[in-house]
């Protein structure tokens with residue numbers, strides 16, 4: 001592919017047909033289709049009237065422990081969080097879950113589905129040490145020309161309750177992790193202040209963001225978010241802190257919800273929601289209207305917790321839509337925005353979008369509008385990263 005070419009006749013975000021001039025991996029110009037003849041010899045690619053969306057952003061997944069490509073795993077696990085965590089730790093060894101091999105399997109699926117940016121949580125614990133991180137780092141390097149991957153050091157088995165974990169987290173941050181993770185400060189670690197002080201101090205030391213899995217319900221979850229907001233404010237970490245799941249936001253009456261959402265919006269604490277069917281639902285529309293920044297992600301894709309998931313962020317936008325009773329186009333497009341600009345904002349991506357000057361990183365699908373793309377989940381006709389085609393007709397072009 002030459003360093004300059006014109007992608008003709010595409011519909012950016014469903015707008016009227018445009019010709020997009022791409023130069024040195026970036027969008028140089030966007031012109032009404034056919035409005036300007038290009039000099040003889042200009043390389044062109046026929047966009048066939050396809051819908052153009054910015055590259056999809058999976059802002060929360062677990063690349064190190066997917067079972068994609070492995071034999072079917074019969075799930076007989078209990079439903080308590082601790083059952084799932086302990087079973088998974090055992091199964092990693094019994095099933096031979098190789099973080100490098102498994103992350104590669106999901107990355108290839110994700111890119112073929114139009115995902116160009118991934119934030120993955122990677123388990124750090126005293127049993128497997130940094131094995132998950134090392135495997136995902138290897139895959140990040142291997143696929144660096146087709147996808148951007150951000151790694152969260154995630155204390156899946158608990159942090160303060162398992163001595164040695166904090167030291168491993170520190171090492172993970174030194175050895176390539178980009179974000180400090182956390183997990184249920186009260187529910188798992190039994191010490192909300194200790195847990196949050198530890199991870200925020202680590203984030204401050206390394207100059208990195210924070211992303212906390214928070215499954216805690218009602219008042220307990222509310223208390224955790226209040227503590228997170230306090231620390232975000234004290235350290236000036238606006239837009240660098242994410243609460244993942246935040247189920248308590250789906251369990252509150254209007255007044256306490258408005259109070260908590262107001263605090264999150266004011267301090268720049270983001271929310272990640274996946275719209276899961278079995279868990280309380282943070283109300284995406286209400287929270288957006290209250291100013292909370294929201295992103296979405298696949299979370300676990302076919303793992304020992306549950307067998308569902310396909311690493312498809314258009315599918316995720318449909319799940320978020322259905323979980324939030326979104327039926328209007330404008331609301332469905334909001335759900336899709338969680339999977340594009342929402343994730344880009346949480347991950348602080350530079351050059352993201354479909355404006356001149358942005359990276360030429362985008363997806364082409366046969367759909368009339370963005371809402372149609374969410375409802376239909378058509379095959380990804382083409383995926384480009386920085387002006388280079390990386391997937392075509394739902395398959396990777398080259399690994």
Ligand SMILES: [Zn+2]
Nearest residue numbers: 121213299300
């Ligand atoms: Zn997760």
